[in-house]
Amino acid sequence: MEYREKRKMILEMRGAKEELTMQSAINMFIKSRKLKNLTSNTTASYVQTLSKFTEFLEENEISKPNDVILEDVQEFIQTRMNLGNSAPTINKYIRSLRAFYNFLCSSGYITENPMEAIEKLVEEKRVLRTLSxxxxxxxxxxxxxxxxxxxxxxxxxxxxxxxxxxxxxxxxxxxxxxxxxxxxxxxxxxxxxxxxxxxxxxxxxxxxxxxxxxxxxxxxxxxxxxxxxxxxxxxxxxxxxxxxxxxxxxxxxxxxxxxxxxxxxxxxxxxxxxxxxxxxxxxxxxxxxxxxxxxxxxxxxxxxxxxxxxxxxxx
The missing domain is CATH 1.10.443.10 (Intergrase catalytic core)
Structure with missing residues (x-):
């Protein structure tokens, strides 16, 4: 597909925000991360978080980024806590989701950012064990x-x-x-x-x-x-x-x-x-x-x- 056709498709998707699916949004976000020349590990971390978040949304019959509200994100965080995820792990999810929704907002795909009121969890101060x-x-x-x-x-x-x-x-x-x-x-x-x-x-x-x-x-x-x-x-x-x-x-x-x-x-x-x-x-x-x-x-x-x-x- 030539760039002109891709550009036309992007503009059409922006014009139909309500029709943008999570998977389409994730694909565009990951492509934007790769264009920033991030490491493969960083990109993989984004993919992992967004996959878990998408699974959670599907279980609750939510399929579009525009349908996600603050309470959805809070419930996702609570679900991960119930599964035993540590505070550093959940904060990694929060950072990835914030980057994802900041991208959608700045690119004009959505107007409401459900991550704005989400704060990171307080992490316990760890003692780093070292070898004698x-x-x-x-x-x-x-x-x-x-x-x-x-x-x-x-x-x-x-x-x-x-x-x-x-x-x-x-x-x-x-x-x-x-x-x-x-x-x-x-x-x-x-x-x-x-x-x-x-x-x-x-x-x-x-x-x-x-x-x-x-x-x-x-x-x-x-x-x-x-x-x-x-x-x-x-x-x-x-x-x-x-x-x-x-x-x-x-x-x-x-x-x-x-x-x-x-x-x-x-x-x-x-x-x-x-x-x-x-x-x-x-x-x-x-x-x-x-x-x-x-x-x-x-x-x-x-x-x-x-x-x-x-x-x-x-x-």
Whole structure:
């Protein structure tokens, strides 16, 4: 279909707002998100939320965006809460629905926005569990580094612990994105925002060693499977989780996220500042980076002991 025909169809749909179906509206919204060059994970999150919302509407015999009212959204939220969805999960649904209806309003498809009065749920402040030094050493001792997969997984865990990368970033950067002389890796984070993440000399040596096994002349995604294809998210998640069980690590769920948090904790406790941590980890504001500094009570106790005025006076 040529663009002129598509444009005519769009204008006709705007002229007949009452006839616009949920599925047609969702298709247009998802296409608009793809045109913004959002990551596939972000787009998939929108699709998942809108699919659940559409199922809820169909159960209540609602088929058009114009028929959705504030109370429908509130009932959907209550239904998800009854199903046991956590506050962060429901807030993700709310963000997706708000983006969807903002798009329909700004594009002229609807005039009433049922999301205007919807507020996010209050989330409990979570304590981020991190690995101790002994746990990190025990975890790193598990992979069989004499095998290509074991060596790859060892280096992958070193990468997360040394840089604090998100899992998707670690899985998607390419060989040519590693700038060896400057010791930085170029990644595309949330919202396709490019940033440079520094890495240590020790990690650099391990990355080069992995490339020798992988084939340094190869291009493309840095971490690959035995067939030379990009390493899958589920594969590395399951293998790191298995390593945690083999290492008998208790009190913390061993995952790619916990390795990222462990990096943040050690970065802060080694004396760095939240602004540089924010830049390295790809946060848009200081809020999340500040949370890292506030969530380690045991370490704060050590800091208090070190800098306490009373301790210094009486000692």
């Amino acid at each position: 030094r002994d746990q990190v050493m025990a975890l790193l001792a598990v992979p069989n580094r004499s095998t290509p997969a074991g060596h790859r997984n060892y280096v992958f865990m070193l990468l997360l612990l040394d840089t604090g990368m998100r899992l998707e970033e670690a899985l998607s950067f390419r060989v040519e994105d590693v700038h060896w002389q400057e010791r930085v890796i170029k990644v595309f984070g949330k919202g396709r925002v490019e940033r440079l993440i520094p890495f240590s000399d020790v990690l650099g040596l391990n990355l080069r060693e992995y490339l020798e096994i992988r084939g340094e002349g190869a291009r493309g995604i840095f971490f690959v499977n035995i067939d030379g294809e990009p390493l899958k998210r589920r594969t590395i998640q399951e293998e790191i989780s298995d390593y945690g069980q083999i290492a008998s690590i208790k009190g913390v769920r061993v995952s790619c996220h916990s390795l990222r948090y462990t990096f943040a904790r050690n970065y802060i406790m080694n004396g760095s500042d939240t602004i540089s941590l924010m830049k390295i980890m790809g946060h848009k504001s200081l809020h999340m980076a500040q949370l890292y500094a506030d969530m380690f009570p045991a370490d704060l106790s050590k800091q208090h002991e070190k800098f306490s005025p009373i301790s210094s006076l009486l000692n």
